[in-house]
Amino acid sequence: MSKSTPEHFLLSKEEMKTYGYKIVDILADHFDTLCDKTVVTQGNRKEMDALLDDQLPYEPSPADKVLNHVTRDILPYTNQVSHPKFYSFVPGPSNFISAMSDSLATGFNVFSGAWTNSPTASKVEIITLHWLLQMFGFPIKKGGGIFTSGGSMANLTALATARKVRLGEDFSKACIYLSDQAHSSNIKAIRVLGFKKEQIRVIPTDMEFKMSINKLKNAIAKDTIQGLTPFCIIATAGTTNTGTVDPLMEIAKISKKEKLWMHVDAAYGGGAILSENGKSLLKGIEKADSLTVDPHKWFFQPYEMGCLLVKNHKWLSQTFTEHPEYLRDTEGNTSEINFYDHGIQLTRRFRALKLYMSMKTYGLSTFKNAVQHSIQLTEDLEDLLRMSPKWEVISPATLAVINYRYNPVNYNLSEKELNTLNEYISKQIIKAKAAVLVTTILQNQVVLRMCLINPNTKMKHLKDTINLCESYGDDYLKNKKTSVDN
Ligand SMILES: Cc1ncc(COP(=O)(O)O)c(C=O)c1O
Incomplete structure (x- = not known):
């Protein structure tokens, strides 16, 4: 490839093909041999310091040299989260079609924040969100959602929405309920949103690691008597530790009676909706006001892809819409969704494409x-x-x-x-x-x-x-x- 010139970023078509084919070969080989690879990597800071040179590279290097360095010295030193013997945390069983789809989305550098910029990307996001709404028994017309980087961001987006819709600007007396088995990202989200520690009620779980309904009811009653404002219950459908599903039906009943927002964190467990016994375990999930699912977990997508679904898409726009003058020309009619109005990010990669292509290619079955x-x-x-x-x-x-x-x-x-x-x-x-x-x-x-x-x-x-x-x-x-x- 050419030496440093103002046009250095420009490669000839042949150069791009040669380089790209090499990467496709590397990936095809990786997927093909993944099950035979060593699943564990270990390397302490000293070893990594010795392995990788961290000088700022002022002058260009041959592309092949850099690629060889990456395939030899960087990529092998990561745990193989898609390996069949990676049993811990929540594994990342990816798939080749989605990996390639991600390359297309990145290659075309699709901006999927605004409808006017990429109407098809917005439409594909709407279609794939509809598929998920349908799977979880949420209303398709009224419901909505957004793809995020992962479950943590989906939980943050959900709780910001809940706070805005239910509490407006004053949340000083609000209390949030979640079990001692809820994922730490929920606590992080609550803290990021500015709730104080004293506003969080960690409800103990029973012998089966399910949120204790009796203790939940007691906590809500106590807060009400003290003049506080019970506001939101976070149920978990598939706890990280044990896979347990909180009693969703009962939580839904309490939420309805007490007029509380019901958020379900099904980041990991949501995928089970696809199987018959999973569906029966998740009964009641359709009652949630908001729901987190992570396609990069049990929907087999490569990182990063989380998802928030809500019962009413207007809640998202109500929470996240701003009208800066520099975006005035991108504002269209409300059916043409600008996803930057449905979440935190303005510039967003085209995450929906990988779910769209892999679902179409492999089929839901x-x-x-x-x-x-x-x-x-x-x-x-x-x-x-x-x-x-x-x-x-x-x-x-x-x-x-x-x-x-x-x-x-x-x-x-x-x-x-x-x-x-x-x-x-x-x-x-x-x-x-x-x-x-x-x-x-x-x-x-x-x-x-x-x-x-x-x-x-x-x-x-x-x-x-x-x-x-x-x-x-x-x-x-x-x-x-x-x-x-x-
Ligand atoms: C129940 C639950 N919620 C949230 C998360 C956080 O998701 P992410 O790692 O995609 O941010 C996880 C991750 O394992 C999880 O198991």
């Missing part, structure tokens, strides 16, 4: 089967663990999440010893780069948590990992016994 596979697989794993005298299931398979711990019956280990043992197993699995399997804490117990939403995860992967966990666990117990005997 493929998405459904993938979700159903994961739910079934998690239940099968639960059966397997329950049949073994070595494992204890701590929270049952729920929306593709399961928590368990190694607790061989004949050892009579104390809670403290069990915690140390399970932490050890997780650390060893990661050290061996065999899987990403980290711990969480449930009712003071350290547990191994799996979130199995990747359709490429099969029983053979799970059995491999469980067997390896057992061998690390047994080694640990043997060594412990030897040191006690000595």
Whole structure:
């Protein structure tokens, strides 16, 4: 490619093709061999400092050299979140069609903030939002929504909307209710919006990790008596820790009776709506005023793609519309949505395209089967663990999440010893780069948590990992016994 000139950003068509084809080859190879790759990466700051030169590059470098450097030194050093043995947090099972769609959206640099700028992008966003509204039983004509960078931004957008619609400008006496299992992004959002800590009511969960309805009712009653303004309940449909769905029907009833805003955070669990048993678990989700779902989780999209759905699209424009003079010529009629009026961002990438193209290409039935596979697989794993005298299931398979711990019956280990043992197993699995399997804490117990939403995860992967966990666990117990005997 040419040396630095004022036109340096211009590549010839042939140069672009050569470069682009190389990237397509790299990606096709990546997707093709992903299941055989090492899922875990580790690298401390010192190692990364040694690996990557951070000099400001004043002079140009050959494109191939930079590309080779990136494929050799950068891309391999990330955990493979789409790998079948990435079991932790919420995995990111992406798909090739969406990855390519994202390249098109980026390549064309579509600005999807204003209708006048890109009417088709706005229309595709409306279409894909309608698909989601339909799936979740929200009204299509009256309802609305917006794609965001992820669930955290969708929750923030939802709570900003709720505050504006229900409270206007004065929210000093308002109280918000959410369970101790709600995702931290909700607390972050509440704080970003300027609510004080004293306005947040963290409602304890019951033995099944569901928000306690009795405690919720008590908290609302207490606040009302004290002259405060109960305002919003955040229910979770698919908690991050256990996959639990809060009692949505009962929460909806309370919200209606007390005139509270009902927000449902289904960032992770929302995808389950596609399967029959998921749908029945999520019953009541259609009653929400606002709903967060993350297509970059269980709708198999690459990062970043979150989504907020609302019962009434006017709530969004009511919350986010400003009329700066420099945008006066982009203001059209209300049916021609300017998505910058429906959320926080003005300049927005064309996120809807990847959901649109992948849904059309694979068909909803493929998405459904993938979700159903994961739910079934998690239940099968639960059966397997329950049949073994070595494992204890701590929270049952729920929306593709399961928590368990190694607790061989004949050892009579104390809670403290069990915690140390399970932490050890997780650390060893990661050290061996065999899987990403980290711990969480449930009712003071350290547990191994799996979130199995990747359709490429099969029983053979799970059995491999469980067997390896057992061998690390047994080694640990043997060594412990030897040191006690000595
Ligand atoms: C229930 C829930 N809500 C919100 C989020 C945050 O979503 P994101 O990471 O896309 O911002 C997560 C992420 O795991 C989640 O599980």
